[in-house]
Amino acid sequence: MEIYGEYDVIVVGGGTSGVSAAISSARAGANTILIERLGILGGQMNVSGPPGFAYAYMFNPRCEQIIGGIMEETHNRLLKEGHALPHTTPDFRVGYSFSLVDPDYWGLLIFEMMTESGVHLQLHSLAVDVLKNGDSVTGVIVENPSGRQAVLGKVIIDCTGEGEIAARAGAPYEQVPKNQLEPHTVSFTVDGVDWDKVLKYVKDNAQYEFNPMTHPYLGWTQEQIVERIRQVKDIAEISNFMGYYSIRDKALAAGEWHPFSGVGFFILPRDNGRFQAHFQHSSQVDNADPTDVRDLTRCEVECRKQIGMALKFIKKYMPGFEDSYLTRMCPELRIRESRRIMGDYILRKADVADARKFKDVIGKSAFSSGAKHVATTETISYEEIVHPKDGGSYDIPYRCLVPQKIENLLVAGKAISTDRDSYKRFLQETMVTGQAAGVAAAVCARKGITPRQLEQDISELQAILLKQGAILYGTH
Numbered sequence: 080m081e082i083y084g085e086y087d088v089i090v091v092g093g094g095t096s097g098v099s100a101a102i103s104s105a106r107a108g109a110n111t112i113l114i115e116r117l118g119i120l121g122g123q124m125n126v127s128g129p130p131g132f133a134y135a136y137m138f139n140p141r142c143e144q145i146i147g148g149i150m151e152e153t154h155n156r157l158l159k160e161g162h163a164l165p166h167t168t169p170d171f172r173v174g175y176s177f178s179l180v181d182p183d184y185w186g187l188l189i190f191e192m193m194t195e196s197g198v199h200l201q202l203h204s205l206a207v208d209v210l211k212n213g214d215s216v217t218g219v220i221v222e223n224p225s226g227r228q229a230v231l232g233k234v235i236i237d238c239t240g241e242g243e244i245a246a247r248a249g250a251p252y253e254q255v256p257k258n259q260l261e262p263h264t265v266s267f268t269v270d271g272v273d274w275d276k277v278l279k280y281v282k283d284n285a286q287y288e289f290n291p292m293t294h295p296y297l298g299w300t301q302e303q304i305v306e307r308i309r310q311v312k313d314i315a316e317i318s319n320f321m322g323y324y325s326i327r328d329k330a331l332a333a334g335e336w337h338p339f340s341g342v343g344f345f346i347l348p349r350d351n352g353r354f355q356a357h358f359q360h361s362s363q364v365d366n367a368d369p370t371d372v373r374d375l376t377r378c379e380v381e382c383r384k385q386i387g388m389a390l391k392f393i394k395k396y397m398p399g400f401e402d403s404y405l406t407r408m409c410p411e412l413r414i415r416e417s418r419r420i421m422g423d424y425i426l427r428k429a430d431v432a433d434a435r436k437f438k439d440v441i442g443k444s445a446f447s448s449g450a451k452h453v454a455t456t457e458t459i460s461y462e463e464i465v466h467p468k469d470g471g472s473y474d475i476p477y478r479c480l481v482p483q484k485i486e487n488l489l490v491a492g493k494a495i496s497t498d499r500d501s502y503k504r505f506l507q508e509t510m511v512t513g514q515a516a517g518v519a520a521a522v523c524a525r526k527g528i529t530p531r532q533l534e535q536d537i538s539e540l541q542a543i544l545l546k547q548g549a550i551l552y553g554t555h
């Protein structure tokens with residue numbers, strides 16, 4: 080088999096976790112390659128993804144900034160160029176912080192950052208297996224238009240979202256049975272929206288028609304939220320619009336909406352203060368295992384059927400959308416839930432509830448635990464949801480990135496080691512864990528130690544992360 084090359088660090092998967100891992104690894108001095116099966120970088124962020132850093136939680140509900148690093152850097156750079164909106168802090172956004180960027184410009188910026196930091200790219204290459212020496216991973220095998228190749232590396236980072244590489248290497252993982260998994264979605268975007276009309280409808284119907292989206296820490300009453308919405312002057316102040324309950328029920332009764340998801344959209348920032356509407360929950364298919372190609376194929380077909388119905392519904396029923404038109408259909412399913420690779424620490428619901436701090440902190444999160452999507456018109460089940468106490472945040476320990484039993488391997492992104500309740504790593508956490516895994520891999524490669532040996536003393540990893548702008552300490 081052809082040897083494509085030998086590197087210090089191999090990152091497999093170029094989504095938000097992978098690009099952060101590759102940039103931080105290269106910046107920390109490692110000869111780094113990023114392998115991606117597509118010709119585009121960004122994964123669920125901009126390829127099959129949301130309107131860029133929605134629910135970013137870069138601030139905890141106490142309004143302390145908890146996320147910096149590469150995520151903040153990309154937001155800043157796009158803000159300066161007019162391709163992002165300023166952070167909305169939780170006091171302003173009723174408990175949630177959004178940091179919306181134009182996902183397509185974000186995708187362009189990421190290519191620029193790859194060049195700036197000197198990351199080698201191998202695109203159009205599907206990693207199909209690993210090379211091992213005993214329990215140690217020594218490389219990956221890729222299939223691409225050139226044939227089958229081996230890429231060798233000192234440390235490998237699995238950023239495939241679904242833990243593909245760790246699973247192939249034999250790392251233990253958990254995945255709930257498919258009838259309990261969250262549903263999968265194909266998202267789409269429309270333009271041609273009359274935003275004044277949308278805003279008027281939202282304000283006139285704020286009381287019953289929309290999900291109030293408040294964080295319990297702020298203790299706002301329903302009346303206060305409704306009043307706040309009535310004061311809104313700019314559509315960007317709201318950002319997401321989930322609900323349209325009466326309209327949906329009317330359409331359901333007429334057979335013009337499907338019973339598998341709720342109605343609603345996020346705004347997607349475009350040039351010169353323009354917006355598009357991104358529908359990221361309007362097709363949903365459950366009972367499908369993302370590691371089973373038959374199930375995935377069925378989902379892709381079913382989602383397209385639901386989108387066909389949704390597009391007709393939007394124009395007919397939603398005020399302001401009468402002349403809207405489809406501008407983008409995401410090319411593939413977004414997978415909400417799949418494998419969780421079991422690591423040397425498993426982040427648990429109690430850690431989230433206690434806003435727990437760890438000595439081996441590599442980043443923070445303010446995301447709740449327990450909320451799960453279901454494929455019905457209700458969209459989200461809030462059963463047993465817990466928020467970090469006192470409006471604070473919890474630490475993500477380095478050990479969550481180190482898979483049990485396998486050496487020379489790290490996992491970043493969606494598949495890191497958590498229990499089921501705490502699994503739902505959002506974009507910010509994928510970038511935080513990606514950046515940390517990249518630096519950790521670079522340090523290990525330089526020192527000739529394994530990621531597990533690094534657990535003994537991660538002070539250098541933490542120091543480099545701080546230098547790279549990450550936030551590890553000093554917040555609630």
Ligand SMILES: Cc1cc2nc3c(=O)[nH]c(=O)nc-3n(C[C@H](O)[C@H](O)[C@H](O)COP(=O)(O)OP(=O)(O)OC[C@H]3O[C@@H](n4cnc5c(N)ncnc54)[C@H](O)[C@@H]3O)c2cc1C
Nearest residue numbers: 092094095096116122123206239240413414492493505506
């Ligand atoms: C419907 C839905 C709505 C969401 N809404 C939000 C939201 O509002 N806010 C938010 O912050 N998060 C949201 N998320 C979550 C967020 O999008 C994901 O957690 C995040 O994008 C995952 O990043 P990742 O890097 O772990 O994986 P991905 O983004 O999935 O990246 C994985 C990359 O690896 C590549 N890859 C996979 N296998 C291989 C292989 N074998 N060889 C080579 N390359 C491979 C893929 O092509 C992809 O580029 C949502 C998710 C879903 C499904």
